[in-house]
Amino acid sequence: MQKKKLSVVSKIYIALILIFLYAPIAVMIIMSFNKGNTMAWKGFSLKWYGELFQNNVLMGALANTLIIAVLASLLATVLGTAAAIGINNFRGKTRAVLQNVSNIPIISPDIVMGVSLMLLFSFLGVIFHFEMGFFTVLLSHVCFCVPLVVLNVMPRLRRMDPSLYDAALDLGCNQWQAFYKVVIHELMPGIVSGMLISFTYSLDDFVITHFTQGAKFNNLSTEIYSLLRRKIPPTINALSALLFLAIIIIMVLINVYERRAEKRAAKLK
Template identity: 65%
Template sequence: MKNKRKLGSKIYVALVMVFLYLPIAVLILYSFNDGKTSVWKGFTLKWYYELFNNSAIMTSLYNTLIIAVLAALVSTVLGTLAAIGIYNMKKPVRSLVTNVSNIPIINPEIVTGVSFMLLFAFLGTLFNFEMGFATVLIAHISFCTPYVILNVMPKLRQMDYSIYEAALDLGCNPRQAFFKTVMPEIMPGVISGMLMSFTYSLDDFVITYFTRGPKFQTLPIEIYTMLRRRISPTINALSTLLFIITIAILIIVNVWERRAEKERTA
């Protein structure tokens, strides 16, 4: 009876995994297909060759990375400072600020996107500029910073405030005391906030779509445009590479975390 139930559980988990990974597996498989349709015509690497020679994709990849790095850095600084300030506010004001800060998280993405478009279009006619790199970066910082605050805030609450005071008593100036006591305590929250910002920025399509203007391309936008034109297996090659890079990063992060854990317990 127990074994039967166990078998049932295993089959159920396996079915869900097939559902989750069959599409990805097919996507990867077709990236090696020497034909444009879904009929298998033999193994080829030509789509990968085409991918690396596609300057539009390479440019948009570069744009995506620049935006993600900058957005992650700025929102981490902005968000960490904000979290410290909000932490020191009294209850009603703090709740109000936190709620407003969470708007980009709760609000449907498309509404956030169009609201940015209205603002930038208005400012654009006022100051005569076109949407592009800068507006996308500003939008990304805006929707990433709330996640940094969400990650840093609990660490501030967990922190023992007396260690900061102890540092002051022992002769640190406030700045030294902050960097020697507070910063190490909240660092895990800062790092996870930064990583979250980086991945959200990397992956964003909707908000970029509304703030990018006529020329600026990021990778998700480029994928969208390519699919509009015609389905080409180059996209499959791109998906495959992105998937492999993701797995590699996850494995590295995991190994790194486990090592850090070991060092802590040792």
């Protein structure tokens, strides 16, 4: 498509959309520096940040969120990559059925998946005498992460030349080496993006955790949820501002990494 310079109207339109997306976040960040604890501006202060770091409940919930996201995305990546390779070797109807079943957690509404897992865990809990908590949340997060990994690995797998694996075997690799050095290497971009998407979905999840957390476990979303039910503490603004900062830093790092990878690819050509 031809790249003409955008008109002023177009630029204003894009700017308005960006203002719409960032205005609420900006307000939250500004309010995080407010000395008073209502909307009225009472002067600059960092006191909410101090309170945030002393808030063991919120910090604990943040730690839970990170631990669950790391473990769930790692487990889902292993399970999902293996599954994608396996499913890819099926043919015809079987493969279509397996892929469709795998997609169910993505297609079905979060809340339905949440309540269905809650039914399962409370049923199993009665039989095996356990209560919902860390492990049920972890399992549930793996449930919605695996399909994401499968979806990301599958296209790579389709594009891969199957004779590469045979070539590696002919050239003296054993099966494990051929698998690791050729197959996994070829699939790597899909595996990494599947893992990253899983990680972000897990970080952001509220609904599934809400239904499978049990009485004692909280992640950041569910903790904020219970805070919002009571009086809203301004520490939440400070938390949002810090999360926003962290996201910006991660995004910039990813961008720098991608630019470098592009440059390297360009040199190879």
